[in-house]
Amino acid sequence: MLSFALRRLAQSAATLFVMSLLVFAGVYAIGNPADILVNPQADQAEIARLTAQLGLDLPLWRQYLVFLRGAFGGDLGSSFVAGVPAITLILERLPATLELALLAMLIAVALGVPLGLLAGLKPKSWTGRAIMAGSILGFSLPTFWVGLMLILLFSVQLGWLPTTGRGPTTELFGVPVSFLSWEGLRHLILPAVNLALFKLALLIRLVRAGTREAMLQDYVRYARAKGIAERDVLRVHVLPNILIPVVTVAGLEFGSLVAFAVVTETVFAWPGMGKLLIDSIGLLDRPVIVAYLLVTVCLFILINLAVDLLYAALDPRVRPGIAR
């Protein structure tokens, strides 16, 4: 198990290196940021001076080495626009994105498991069909459009919730969060529901399929034959078996929630790192783009690693040496 964990860790480090190379080389290809940053009246000499000041006149490999040396010290360069370290900008925005993604995952699991269970137990019933229809609708609705419609309905027409922004935050262990104040929660709820919808549809399908399969298994028949009450059959025998894939998928999909937060944050003007990325792409703010991508890649590698290790711990068949 230890050697598996170490090998997996080495693989992750290699992935990170390859990604940093790709990201850096790719981002370098976007125009010359100096053209955008200096005012239009600036002459050639001033542009050249700014280019040199930002280190953009060095050859690509030298720029990468400078970047790599900084990256090991936790310095990914300074934002061309804001003038502060890019990593600081990203990390300032990270809590807003993580809070949004976590609440969205919570909503998806809290609603998806019971709804999927219900649909799986009574697939032919009116309720079961309605839940599945809702799930197909959830799959088909484009996230950004649902966001606009939520704003239209709850903010513009009904006037119940604020349209955009994060509102006031409360400090929790030094991290600003929204969910501790009523006003913050009011700002958080629409973006979180918007982000949750797609994963909710996914979890409903997953749990429904798992439930239908589990109900046909021998252990359910024996449990019933023993005279165990139906609700205890579900709670003790069926649910734990369904929850293993749910935990795995929820873990893997968390990364995709962080990525999709780019869309939701843009719609709701939520000050997370996704919105920062879109703004930075518009401004050609290279260090911030690179920092966002590397932080996200690290997050993904961590999530994948955690899920792999968890899987190997739960299911001995996946461990290398035995498998294949």
Place this chain on the structure above:
Amino acid sequence: MSAGIAAAAPAREFAAGFARDRIALAALAVLALLFAAALAAPWLAPQDPYDLAGLDILDARLPPGSAAAAGHSYWLGSDDQGRDMWSAILHGLRISLGVGLLSTALALGIGLAVGLVSARAGGWIDALVMRLVDLQLSFPSILVALILLALTGQGIDRIIAALVVVQWAYYARTVRGAALVELRREYVDAAVCAGYGEARILFRHVLPNVLPPLIVVATVQVAHAIALEATLSFLGLGLPITEPSLGLLIANGYNYLLAGHYWISLFPGLALLLTIMAINLVGDRLRDVLNPRLQ
């Protein structure tokens, strides 16, 4: 002659199986209508939405059902330029469907070729290709497409290229898995003994056997591609304003939503939803009919 009858019978059985689900049948009809509308857009649309000279700025942001200065009616309202939304949606549908279909077809072709060759070659080529596929699939498609478009800039060719890049790996992995099973079958040995070349065996003998399940996957992928294109266009990274897809029309309406001009975003979104949902329902049914375990 007898071969024709033998081929027709499973097709008829398949069609009958598909038609047993009324909702799927309705979705197929809707899809056919949408395709027809997209193809006939230049003749169906009362106005050419790209002809700026034909637009009247005095007609800007009229609610649905308003009469235009020129006499005709804006059944779905007009946008900030005085563009008829119904016409814009018909043309937008054309672009959205076109981009979705073309990118999926290209990705399917590339994925098939890479997957087949990888399965047959084995060894380090196979290992290298599959590690690349693993690496790419461990990141969500929206993130990969976002990065690519940020690097390459806007344009219909760029967005199709980005959509191909995010889709091909999925097909390559699926085809490789299926091809590894097929390559162990006797008909492949027979073809080798008959002295056929590698390319002929792969593309004439193995390919037809791995294709059917892939077509189902591709159907659903068209819906994904359309949704992804709309999302990227909404974020301002997809299509340029001169070629408005449904996503760009919705993005345009975003600016007027808070003022209560809901129709600019609502109707293109409904068209998008209808398209994606019809494709998903048809794809779901195709998979159920082709999956013998669920019969």
